[in-house]
Amino acid sequence: MATTERLQSGGVGDAVLRKEDRKFVTGEGRYVDDLKLPGMLHAAFVRSSFGHAKIKSIDASAALAMPGVHAVLTNATLPVETGVLSASNPGGDVRHPEQAILAKEFARYVGEPVAMVIADDRYLARDAADAVHVDYDPVPVVVDAEKALEPGAPLVHAEYDSNLAKTLEHVTDGFADVLAKAPNKISLRVVNQRLTPMPIETRGCIGDWSNSTGEVTLYTSTQVAHFVRTFVSIVCGTSEAKVRVVTPDVGGGFGAKLNTYREEFAICAASKVVGRPVKWIEDRTENAVATIHGRDQVQYYEAGVDDNGKILALKFDAVQNNGAYNQLLTPSISHLTLFMVPGCYDIQDVSITIRQAFTNTTPTDAYRGAGRPEATHGIERLMDAIADDLGIDAAEVRRRNFIKSDQFPYASATGLSYDSGDYQATLEVALELSGYAGFEERRAEAATRGKYRGIGLSTYVEVCGLAPSAVTAALGIGAPGWEHSTVRLHPTGKATVITGTSPHGQGHATSWSQITQTELGIPFDDVEVIHGDTAFQPYGLGTYGSRSLAVGGIALYRSLGKVREKARELAAHLLECSVDDLEWTGSSWQVKGSPDRAKTIQELAYAGWTSASLPEGIEPVLEATTFHDPPNFTFPFGTHVCEVEIDQATGRVEVVNYTAVDDCGNVVNPMIVDGQIHGGIIQGLGQALFEETVYSEDGHMLTPTLVEYLVPSAADVPPMTLHRTTTPSTSNPMGVKGIGEAGTIAASAAIVNAAVDALSVIGVRHLEMPMQPARIWNVMQEAKS
Amino acid sequence: MEQTITVTVNGTAHTAEVEQRMLLVHFLRETLNLTGTHIGCDTSTCGCCTVHLDGETVLSCSLLAVQADGRAVRTVESLEQNGELHxxxxxxxxxxxxxxxxxxxxxxxxxxxxxxxxxxxxxxxxxxxxxxxxxxxxxxxxxxxxxxxxxxxxxxx
Amino acid sequence: MIPSTLEYTKATSLDEALAAVKAGARPLAGGMSLMPMMRLRLAAPGAVVDLGGVPELVGICEDGDEIAVGAMTTHRSVANDPLIRQHCHVVAQAAAGVGSMTIRNRGTIGGSLAHADPHGDLPAAILAAGGAVIVRGSGGERRIDVGDLITSYLTTSLAEDELITQVRLPKGAGQSAYAKFHRRAIDWSIVGVGVSIGANGVRAAAIGVGDRPMRLSAFESVLNGGGSLDDAIAQAGEGLSPLGDLDGSTEYKLHLVGVLAGQAHAEASSR
CATH class of the missing domain: 1.10.150.120 ([2Fe-2S]-binding domain)
Known part of the structure; x- marks a missing residue:
């Protein structure tokens, strides 16, 4: 099947072209830096150039003397009530060091904001920021999480006796016995390196505080407008009802904008101080240190395996680098790793310990996949290690360990209930499409060209659609997981859909219009979708964790159902029949068997508005609101197969074939789903081959620009072949699952497994990421010697 | 230092006094309000700011506005003509x-x-x-x- | 980021440009290296003089047994020029691989040499070809071999008031090629090697192996002494000590020198 067919009918399942596109291709997208407010001033931040230093003094006199400079604010003068807040285990068993909006006594990572300058324009603001003199007294630094947890390591926060932020533990009953009795023990250390999200639009915001009314409007490039509103009100000490957060077009997020940042609070407070709107736009070099990083987890696996390759018990110990502070969800990210340690395999005996460490680095938090890529990469490497150790084919060892299709819903050893799946089905399709069986011929042919060729599998399942609120509460996250929608029919029969999701490239306006057309019969083009403005929504949790369709889409689906049912009562009243006499045609209610006795949804919208004749107990207007709290997560899955060639002369790894078979349940827009998978895979490929955020031992950032931090271009990545299987979710009435992160979660392991397979002919058994040529060449040299 | 420049942008001549250090991309975005041209890096790596200068692609973040004096710039806003997409x-x-x-x-x-x-x-x-x-x-x-x-x-x- | 305050002048003649440089202005050629440095505030010249309006600095023409290339000629023009492609292929090939298409539209041959980035491809290619530059300053005009021009990281032997006006490429370097190794397509080369096989034997030069483009003397002498290519490759890194960094260790870079020298030599031989 061709995965994307260009259908134009506009309903669910069609590859409808996006209604969002026109403004973007004409340059009429409105990102935060495109907005100008009357009287607007510009901010620049003075940031720590040390990984860890005491701030002895700040001399702003030269900056303040520059014409056009309005203020230089520091911790002492910025009017805020608290520091940055984390939603993760507030008041729980995690250490939450104070993160002042501007550094107080110490700066704890390179890039930590120390002072802020407000000036007439951004050029002047930068000049003035450079003129602020900060006297630092450097103190010892630790950047490596494992070293940070060693006794005697420099303390990132002197108020604690160690750098341990939190320990996550989960051990099933009788684990030790099962592991002890397993005939084979296979161990593996895997490093999931630190990454920088690098959305192509950096962050930025405009604060507009009215001192006469106390109202503040914050325009910010975010995935979570409502979180930002709640926290601005608390941090800046104002009523939440007076705070409006507006999300303009957002140029990519990937989790980097699933946060509430110091600059967002600082810009509101600064606007209050100067009494004018203030804009701050992050530079790329600033983005590299001031916006959260992802991953940075070192993992130790020990599997107890029977002689057939079946895992009997799995021990997982890891150290997670939290960075210098906890951001919005920092301590929760590795909890997602914990959830997914067993992956798509039937492993009921596990022992999991994850220790989180503070270090003198930028905080880590959610980056595309957020904790699950770490779990998938590790377990998929482990499966290959088991296959290798026991001499079993990599596909076969997976078949023997898979959760079987008749085991769903499946209770995992980590407490999840996997909704639905058929893991072996996707594997078999992927093996067929990728020509797995004929691979050895390709390996032999490549060898004649001086290339080591290898093939690698990644069979993944992930947990997404965050989240049932009971689960977030159990995890100690101080925020729920439901989502909001409102559907409003206008007198003219057009619809406004208000959603709490907050797209930044995912095409919600298109997909939500498709759902509206299918469920209510309002044509695609007659639907307008509003998102990302707290003035319009009661509350929205936003877009992250591949939740928008599985949670927000279902909220919409349920509102549409409510409107349809209300329309039915109205139709019965107008047609003088019982509601039971009516049938839904897809766009009208008609008396069963009598097409001439019908009311279209548009007619009913008008009738509901005029309210000339309403049935008893029915309020005017066809409008409905839903707060949908999902009963469970969704669990998309699939198999990715990658072939690489490694140049024997230089160590360069090139992906030469990439086949992905994904299953995200029912699909609303296959074109958009394919796009998400494409982008996801290439971000996983970036991690496998190119990207790594590197600090020097003394805490300096060695990858501060796109020259050193290697986001791949079109020239550096392969074309991909996609295919889908469809196993509907049982977690929601549409049968849908999330797909935004699946590609990233799957890809890195497929690529690394392929490279390890390629070098298996010279005895290589493991490779770390990124697999840059120099690293691979070194491995080849060692293997040969 | 300020300088008066005239740049033809998408067929229209614009004259403005600009700071000599102003980047062409800021001239387009801030002075002319043509915000379709974006900024994504500091190092000429990302290509977001690409425009045409006298018919050739250039990075408008790596040129001073004064360097475009007397020359013709074409931006994304010029592509759509009479409501027809390019x-x-x-x-x-x-x-x-x-x-x-x-x-x-x-x-x-x-x-x-x-x-x-x-x-x-x-x-x-x-x-x-x-x-x-x-x-x-x-x-x-x-x-x-x-x-x-x-x-x-x-x-x- | 944005540049610090500066005074900008645009020279319309070489004399104007030289006068500005003498007065302390930093020459601004294509700006593909200088502008990012200014934006990152790694460079903050108080004054720049734009050479983009000096007609005598642009153009490519035959001059006896050399090709004269104006210093402000862009990489794109160099890469596409039939004369250079035929007679000094290594330079056209290196120019075709600099940065991206958009960077090649602005970046210039003279700017590359004057900027003297130790990872710049063109200096190595020109050194391999045996090229030279013509510079002019208040002391008049002089010719400098490219091997004597770049002295260290971002440092040249140009006097403060001198400008490169022309690059002289020998016409006898048609049998030549440039091979380089980098991470992403747009990245600076980790190592690049130019090889030219001319009437006086093999010349080879590399970048990424020191603080300036380096002749591969051992590689040259093996081949010019009648040795095998394999021996030459094995000895290509002799005398070089590149620094290890995020791109690779000293050993890896020395290994790459041999690999690339072999590739470039093979390609040059086949031309």
Whole structure:
């Protein structure tokens, strides 16, 4: 099947072209830096150039003397009530060091904001920021999480006796016995390196505080407008009802904008101080240190395996680098790793310990996949290690360990209930499409060209659609997981859909219009979708964790159902029949068997508005609101197969074939789903081959620009072949699952497994990421010697 | 230092007094309010700010506005004519060549340069020629398809 | 980021440009290296003089047994020029691979040499070809071999008031090629090697192996002494000590020198 067919009918399942596109291709997208407010001033931040230093003094006199400079604010003068807040285990068993909006006594990572300058324009603001003199007294630094947890390591926060932020533990009953009795023990250390999200639009915001009314409007490039509103009100000490957060077009997020940042609070407070709107736009070099990083987890696996390759018990110990502070969800990210340690395999005996460490680095938090890529990469490497150790084919060892299709819903050893799946089905399709069986011929042919060729599998399942609120509460996250929608029919029969999701490239306006057309019969083009403005929504949790369709889409689906049912009562009243006499045609209610006795949804919208004749107990207007709290997560899955060639002369790894078979349940827009998978895979490929955020031992950032931090271009990545299987979710009435992160979660392991397979002919058994040529060449040299 | 410059942008001459250090991209965005041209890096790496200067693709973040004095600049805002999308715009829309849209204007302006310099380029050559434009959303697959489609369409017309 | 305050003048003649440089202005050629440095505030010249309006600095023409290339000629023009492609292929090939298409539209041959980035491809290619530059300053005009021009990281032997006006490429370097190795397509080369096989034997030069483009003397002498290519490759890194960094260790870079020298030599031989 061709995965994307260009259908134009506009309903669910069609590859409808996006209604969002026109403004973007004409340059009429409105990102935060495109907005100008009357009287607007510009901010620049003075940031720590040390990984860890005491701030002895700040001399702003030269900056303040520059014409056009309005203020230089520091911790002492910025009017805020608290520091940055984390939603993760507030008041729980995690250490939450104070993160002042501007550094107080110490700066704890390179890039930590120390002072802020407000000036007439951004050029002047930068000049003035450079003129602020900060006297630092450097103190010892630790950047490596494992070293940070060693006794005697420099303390990132002197108020604690160690750098341990939190320990996550989960051990099933009788684990030790099962592991002890397993005939084979296979161990593996895997490093999931630190990454920088690098959305192509950096962050930025405009604060507009009215001192006469106390109202503040914050325009910010975010995935979570409502979180930002709640926290601005608390941090800046104002009523939440007076705070409006507006999300303009957002140029990519990937989790980097699933946060509430110091600059967002600082810009509101600064606007209050100067009494004018203030804009701050992050530079790329600033983005590299001031916006959260992802991953940075070192993992130790020990599997107890029977002689057939079946895992009997799995021990997982890891150290997670939290960075210098906890951001919005920092301590929760590795909890997602914990959830997914067993992956798509039937492993009921596990022992999991994850220790989180503070270090003198930028905080880590959610980056595309957020904790699950770490779990998938590790377990998929482990499966290959088991296959290798026991001499079993990599596909076969997976078949023997898979959760079987008749085991769903499946209770995992980590407490999840996997909704639905058929893991072996996707594997078999992927093996067929990728020509797995004929691979050895390709390996032999490549060898004649001086290339080591290898093939690698990644069979993944992930947990997404965050989240049932009971689960977030159990995890100690101080925020729920439901989502909001409102559907409003206008007198003219057009619809406004208000959603709490907050797209930044995912095409919600298109997909939500498709759902509206299918469920209510309002044509695609007659639907307008509003998102990302707290003035319009009661509350929205936003877009992250591949939740928008599985949670927000279902909220919409349920509102549409409510409107349809209300329309039915109205139709019965107008047609003088019982509601039971009516049938839904897809766009009208008609008396069963009598097409001439019908009311279209548009007619009913008008009738509901005029309210000339309403049935008893029915309020005017066809409008409905839903707060949908999902009963469970969704669990998309699939198999990715990658072939690489490694140049024997230089160590360069090139992906030469990439086949992905994904299953995200029912699909609303296959074109958009394919796009998400494409982008996801290439971000996983970036991690496998190119990207790594590197600090020097003394805490300096060695990858501060796109020259050193290697986001791949079109020239550096392969074309991909996609295919889908469809196993509907049982977690929601549409049968849908999330797909935004699946590609990233799957890809890195497929690529690394392929490279390890390629070098298996010279005895290589493991490779770390990124697999840059120099690293691979070194491995080849060692293997040969 | 201030200087008065006249730059023809999308066919219209604009005269303005600018600081000599002002980047061309800021002149377009801040002075002329043509915000379709974006800024994504500090190092001439991402290509978001790509415009045409006297018919050649250039990075407007790596030129001073004063260097464009007396010259002609073309930005993304010029592509749509009388409500009709340019073939490159149409191709990006029809091939889902964009997601968040932030890299898209620069990507399209570069792509036009590619199509002009290499009208019959293969997919691999298109990929090579777009090496200076980063996209974090699409994985490039549909961007390449978009450029291929636009090149074919432009060759026909 | 944005540049610090500066005074900008645009020279319309070489004399104007030289006068500005003498007065302390930093020459601004294509700006593909200088502008990012200014934006990152790694460079903050108080004054720049734009050479983009000096007609005598642009153009490519034959001059006896050399090709004269104006210093402000862009990489794109160099890469596409039939004369250079035929007679000094290594330079055209290196120019075709600099940065991205958009960077090649602005970046210039003279700017590359004057900027003297130790990872710049063109200086190595020109050194391999045996090229030279013509510079002019208040002391008049002089010719400098490219091997004597770049002295260290971002440092040249140009006097403060001198400008490169022309690059002289020998016409006898048609049998030549440039091979380089980098991470992403747009990245600076980790190592690049130019090889030219001319009437006086093999010349080879590399970048990424020191603080300036380096002749591969051992590689040259093996081949010019009648040795085998394999021996030459094995000895290519002799005398070089590149620094290890995020791109690779000293050993890896020395290994790459041999690999690339072999590739470039093979390609040059086949031309």
């Amino acid at each position: 073939p490159i715009q149409k191709a990006f829309h029809e091939n889902h060549g964009l997601q968040c849209g932030f890299c898209t204007p620069g990507m399209m302006m570069s792509a036009l340069g590619v199509i002009e310099q290499h009208p019959g380029a293969s997919d691999d050559e298109i990929r090579e020629a777009l090496e200076g434009n980063l996209c974090r959303c699409t994985g490039y697959q549909n961007i390449v398809a978009s450029v291929r489609s636009a090149a074919d369409e432009m060759a026909r017309s």
